[in-house]
Each structure stands twice: as C-alpha cells, then as structure tokens.
Amino acid sequence: MSWVSIYVHLVFATKNREAFLNSLDLRKKVFQHIKTNTDKKEIWLDCVSGWQDHAHCLISLGRDQNIAKIAQLIKGESAHWINHNKLTENKFMWQDDYWAVGVSESQVERVRKYIHKQEEHHSKKSFIDEIKEFETNYKWVKND
Numbered sequence: 001m002s003w004v005s006i007y008v009h010l011v012f013a014t015k016n017r018e019a020f021l022n023s024l025d026l027r028k029k030v031f032q033h034i035k036t037n038t039d040k041k042e043i044w045l046d047c048v049s050g051w052q053d054h055a056h057c058l059i060s061l062g063r064d065q066n067i068a069k070i071a072q073l074i075k076g077e078s079a080h081w082i083n084h085n086k087l088t089e090n091k092f093m094w095q096d097d098y099w100a101v102g103v104s105e106s107q108v109e110r111v112r113k114y115i116h117k118q119e120e121h122h123s124k125k126s127f128i129d130e131i132k133e134f135e136t137n138y139k140w141v142k143n144d
Helices: 024-040 067-084 105-116 127-138
Strands: 006-013 044-051 054-061 099-103
Touching: 006 067, 006 105, 024 044, 024 054, 024 067, 044 105, 054 067, 054 105, 099 105
Parallel strands: none
Antiparallel strands: 006 054, 006 099, 044 054
C-alpha cells in the first residue's frame, strides 16, 4: 500500500479578479460547497477560505492526484454550482490560472491559520499586494 503526504497551498482568483464573492454569507456557502464536493471526489481538502475575488485551499495530494487536475475539478465544479444556483448576478467564472506552493509538514498549521484568517487578512491587505508578497517569498515563476 502506498502512502503519500504532499501538502499544497493552492490559490485561484475569479475571472478578471471581479469581486463575485462579495458577501460573507456567499463566501461561506461557496467554500462549504467546495469542501463537500472535494470530499465526494476523494480530494483531501484540509481547509478552504478566501476573499471577494479569490480562494485559498490547503490540499494533501493523493498518490494518483496532481495539482492541475485538482484545481480543474474544484474550479470547474464550483463555478458550475454557483451559476446553476444563480448565486451571483452575473455569470461566475474562475480565472484559468492558479498558484500553488508545496507546504512542509512543519508549516501546515501556520498555513491553515493563514487560510482561516482571510477575512481579517484582507481588511488590511489587497489581493494584488498578497500576490506580490507570494512572488517575492516563494520566488514564483510563471509556468505556462
């Protein structure tokens, strides 16, 4: 039996960073749905939260899973669900891009707390500033 423990901090934004998720109630509904859906698809989603224009997920990849497929499943299904239930005034879409970084076991709790505190965090810092900080801290390079 194979055993794998690979944590990934996955971040993805709404199309054109539009503030589709503009209420706490809507964000809670969407993030709870993402959690429920990932459970059904046997994706280990440790936690999910975000702000008006993006979402953060802490995921532990299974032995036959990869980041691209997980991101596609989460984003595609949640956008379909949001539109099917008419939860936003305009058609909801996630951007095609996403950001992902590996998380060591020693940092899982720190990342978990960071994700859970998104409401508080974004009352002080914009998503654009957050991206710039990630680019600096993780030396991100865009891979197409």
